[in-house]
Amino acid sequence: MQALFETGRAADLVLLALAVEALLLWSLRRWAGQGPGLAAMLPFLLAGAAFALALRAALTGAGWALVALPLLAAFAAHLWDIARRWRG
Numbered sequence: 001m002q003a004l005f006e007t008g009r010a011a012d013l014v015l016l017a018l019a020v021e022a023l024l025l026w027s028l029r030r031w032a033g034q035g036p037g038l039a040a041m042l043p044f045l046l047a048g049a050a051f052a053l054a055l056r057a058a059l060t061g062a063g064w065a066l067v068a069l070p071l072l073a074a075f076a077a078h079l080w081d082i083a084r085r086w087r088g
Contacts, residue, residue: 008060015053018045022038026041043077043078043080044077047074047081050071054067054069057070
């Protein structure tokens with residue numbers, strides 16, 4: 001279990017889970033006509049992916065900039081999502 005975190009593979013699993021979630025939601029929308037469209041999912045998927053990249057960078061001992069940049073991207077995606085939801 002320790003190696004899973006030391007190598008950053010834990011963050012890779014989070015990214016894989018996000019990809020599977022996006023695929024399942026997209027499939028549900030395409031075949032059943034229910035659920036959010038890709039445009040609605042994009043901001044929160046980007047925020048989650050950016051957080052996972054920041055986690056991977058932190059776990060593998062990357063420099064502070066490689067941790068901060070994905071966090072900044074996650075914040076921007078989060079603001080995008082809030083603005084989109086606020087408008088309705």
